[in-house]
Amino acid sequence: MAELSASQQVVAGLARIGAVLKSQAWQRAWPAGLTPTQAQMLALLHAHGAGRPWRLGALAAELAITPATASDAVDALVRKGLVRKRRARDDGRAVELTLTPEGAQLAAATAAWPDALLRALDTLTPAEQAALLRALMTVIRALQRSGQIPVARLCVACRYFRPHVYADPERPHHCAFVDAPFGDRQLRLDCPDFAANDADAAEAVWQRFVAASG
Amino acid sequence: MAELSASQQVVAGLARIGAVLKSQAWQRAWPAGLTPTQAQMLALLHAHGAGRPWRLGALAAELAITPATASDAVDALVRKGLVRKRRARDDGRAVELTLTPEGAQLAAATAAWPDALLRALDTLTPAEQAALLRALMTVIRALQRSGQIPVARLCVACRYFRPHVYADPERPHHCAFVDAPFGDRQLRLDCPDFAANDADAAEAVWQRFVAASG
DNA sequence: GCGTATAGTCAGGAGTCCTAACGAAGCGGG
DNA sequence: CCCGCTTCGTTAGGACTCCTGACTATACGC
Numbered sequence: 001m002a003e004l005s006a007s008q009q010v011v012a013g014l015a016r017i018g019a020v021l022k023s024q025a026w027q028r029a030w031p032a033g034l035t036p037t038q039a040q041m042l043a044l045l046h047a048h049g050a051g052r053p054w055r056l057g058a059l060a061a062e063l064a065i066t067p068a069t070a071s072d073a074v075d076a077l078v079r080k081g082l083v084r085k086r087r088a089r090d091d092g093r094a095v096e097l098t099l100t101p102e103g104a105q106l107a108a109a110t111a112a113w114p115d116a117l118l119r120a121l122d123t124l125t126p127a128e129q130a131a132l133l134r135a136l137m138t139v140i141r142a143l144q145r146s147g148q149i150p151v152a153r154l155c156v157a158c159r160y161f162r163p164h165v166y167a168d169p170e171r172p173h174h175c176a177f178v179d180a181p182f183g184d185r186q187l188r189l190d191c192p193d194f195a196a197n198d199a200d201a202a203e204a205v206w207q208r209f210v211a212a213s214g
Numbered sequence: 215m216a217e218l219s220a221s222q223q224v225v226a227g228l229a230r231i232g233a234v235l236k237s238q239a240w241q242r243a244w245p246a247g248l249t250p251t252q253a254q255m256l257a258l259l260h261a262h263g264a265g266r267p268w269r270l271g272a273l274a275a276e277l278a279i280t281p282a283t284a285s286d287a288v289d290a291l292v293r294k295g296l297v298r299k300r301r302a303r304d305d306g307r308a309v310e311l312t313l314t315p316e317g318a319q320l321a322a323a324t325a326a327w328p329d330a331l332l333r334a335l336d337t338l339t340p341a342e343q344a345a346l347l348r349a350l351m352t353v354i355r356a357l358q359r360s361g362q363i364p365v366a367r368l369c370v371a372c373r374y375f376r377p378h379v380y381a382d383p384e385r386p387h388h389c390a391f392v393d394a395p396f397g398d399r400q401l402r403l404d405c406p407d408f409a410a411n412d413a414d415a416a417e418a419v420w421q422r423f424v425a426a427s428g
Numbered sequence: 429g430c431g432t433a434t435a436g437t438c439a440g441g442a443g444t445c446c447t448a449a450c451g452a453a454g455c456g457g458g
Numbered sequence: 459c460c461c462g463c464t465t466c467g468t469t470a471g472g473a474c475t476c477c478t479g480a481c482t483a484t485a486c487g488c
Binding site: 006007008009010011012013014015016017018019020021022023024063064065113114116117118119120121122123124126128129130131132133134135136137138139140142143146148149152185187188189190 | 220221222223224225226227228229230231232233234235236237238277278279327328330331332333334335336337338340342343344345346347348349350351352353354356357360362363366399401402403404
Binding site: 026030035055056057067068070071075088091092093094095 | 466467469476
């Protein structure tokens with residue numbers, strides 16, 4: 001049996017799951033007349049778009065595609081009447097994107113995560129789910145620090161996050177944005193209320209988080 | 215703070231990592247003159263192709279694309295001189311695919327997993343890596359059982375797998391194919407020597423595996 | 429043999445994704 | 459104020475992806 005490191009095995013598994021996500025994205029997007037990229041854009045615009053409209057460049061960075069590709073996809077969405085383009089007030093070069101009512105409706109309808117994967121995850125015990133979530137947070141944080149991911153709106157990197165400030169093991173953390181305690185299972189990987197912390201503070205928060213969670 | 219289930223959070227994280235895998239696939243494949251799909255094909259042919267050549271349909275199922283798309287991609291690889299097509303001996307409809315020497319060389323050169331992700335995974339503790347691997351196995355197994363993945367060549371579903379037959383906690387399992395003990399960290403998600411087990415036996419093996427690993 | 433199922437191909441079309449070249453707006457210094 | 463540099467986005471061109479639907483050819487069952 002060839003020796004493969006645990007990391008390599010994990011990457012293989014992630015790649016496999018990535019393939020499932022990709023094929024399910026097609027299956028869900030196609031009936032709605034969308035491609036996966038278009039559906040992803042719609043979802044992003046829908047998820048955190050209301051207050052501060054997305055710019056095209058930010059969208060491209062988020063989806064890990066070039067601005068040229070993003071421009072293509074946005075045009076397709078505009079042709080379909082789902083998205084509106086507007087010049088930014090404060091920057092005549094930039095383009096702001098907002099959903100039309102039709103777009104918002106379709107985004108809401110398409111937003112559901114792939115059932116098969118959710119059901120598969122539900123076969124894990126709660127402890128396994130928590131461990132998986134923590135592992136993913138660690139990985140995503142590392143990827144962000146190495147520049148592979150533009151912005152990761154993780155609780156553990158957020159200005160409002162206070163890890164392990166309560167004795168209650170169910171809800172040890174505090175979110176200063178909503179001013180409420182919460183637990184590991186509510187830790188978010190992509191919070192709309194995220195506010196970036198400076199590097200040193202984020203590192204300190206992370207250290208406190210892992211130290212007490214070990 | 216909106217309530218999201220742990221499963222939904224995990225899917226979000228997996229999707230995020232999937233995006234990284236995708237963008238890195240482009241970065242690695244492009245300099246070699248390949249697209250991600252072509253690189254994946256080459257990798258599959260290289261990983262377990264020597265003995266029993268791949269058929270086009272199997273490749274398509276593995277990559278979760280239609281046979282038509284697979285046919286396109288194979289043609290591209292044939293044009294580039296990396297792959298050879300041949301009618302199958304035992305089935306005049308089927309096409310068998312083998313790597314040319316150039317293809318094998320390129321596949322070997324391109325085979326490395328994305329560094330950034332490996333490094334990110336190395337920030338996990340060994341215990342976290344093991345937990346992550348087990349969680350992924352559980353998920354992939356569930357996806358296979360629901361038909362989302364064609365074949366998952368997991369140790370835990372293999373005819374040769376004997377879970378927890380030794381006292382040594384480092385190497386509790388036995389592989390009857392290589393006739394040697396091994397540990398959790400060597401459990402494979404995609405073993406070339408995999409042999410399918412029948413459903414009942416696989417279920418029994420799985421139960422023994424999770425019961426003792428809990 | 430004959431029909432049905434299966435393996436793969438072809439044609440057509442929208443879309444993805446890249447690079448490269450470009451226009452247009454902001455920003456800074458002289 | 460205006461020249462150059464940078465940044466945001468678009469266009470153009472090309473290879474490829476990915477689908478559906480129609481098709482050919484072989485295999486298999488009765």
